[in-house]
Amino acid sequence: MGADPLLDASAIAQWARETGIAGMMTSRWGWPIAEVFHFFGLCLLFGTVGFFDLRMLGVARGVRLKALHRLIPFGLAGFAISVTTGFLFVVTAPDQYLYNPALQTKLALMLLAGLNMVAFYAIAARRTWLTDDDGLPPVRARLFAAISLVCWLGVITCGRVITAFRPPWYWCFWC
């Protein structure tokens, strides 16, 4: 195992213990309740963002995109819940997560989804809102939707296989 020049897993775990996060998470119901909220957040995120993406790709034509977009704040709230609970998992057991290729890929896909979302609003959103209720948005918007959908399904996949890469798996491309 090479030395990590960026992250100190022991110091992170120590910080989690000192702040009481580790104590809360390792209590009888701490971890399970955090997992439940992590999935609540994911459900809200996929139910709103994922289904908005599906509508942009042509599913449920007749649903006005601009109106469906009003559900997105629920997705953002879900994302915030998932990120918060995910943070609690990582700082409580950093050695289980930091060098886990599934988590690293998951974070990379989340970053890509975020950049994709910014690009959608910057480049394609304005013309998307002009789409007829029964129509399809411009090709560029559909491309952003497809990338978003693939990213979030990838995030779900990576989340499911995190347990397959527990230590002694060690993947540190920055070390």
Place this chain on the structure above:
Amino acid sequence: MSGFFTFIEQSWLSVWMREDPYAYFIALIFHAFGMALLVGGGIVISLRVLGVGSGAALHRFRGFFPVMWVGAAMAILSGLLLLWGYPAKALTNPVFAIKFACLAGAVLLVRTLSRGAITAAASGEPLPRNSRTLAGLALVLWLAGVAAGKLLLHTYTILMVS
């Protein structure tokens, strides 16, 4: 019941689900995809009936139903495979029954909304008075089903009987 669990656990499919390095994880991934499509659609429809995004024609949300049914099929098939791998783990855990009851209840409520509120919206009639209550209840049941599913891992008492 023990003999029934033993019979399943010793079948080739059950052994394969437990011992193949990929089978269980692939079933888990498809189960998650299926649940995301099913519950995601359920959440969207509940929120819309509750009044979010009211500029979108409610009856056109029927277009999401095929996605939900594909999700349901994926979740059920993959769920059966996961169950076949460890039948005693799930079937001796009351939380599994709670998960099943919540999701079945949510699906029935979506069906009720489809026949009531969504049909009324399609013909331009006002929504039935209990529509929002049913949508709120469906939302709670979807999330309760997901919560019960997550808690299975933390509440089982028997992994295998054989």
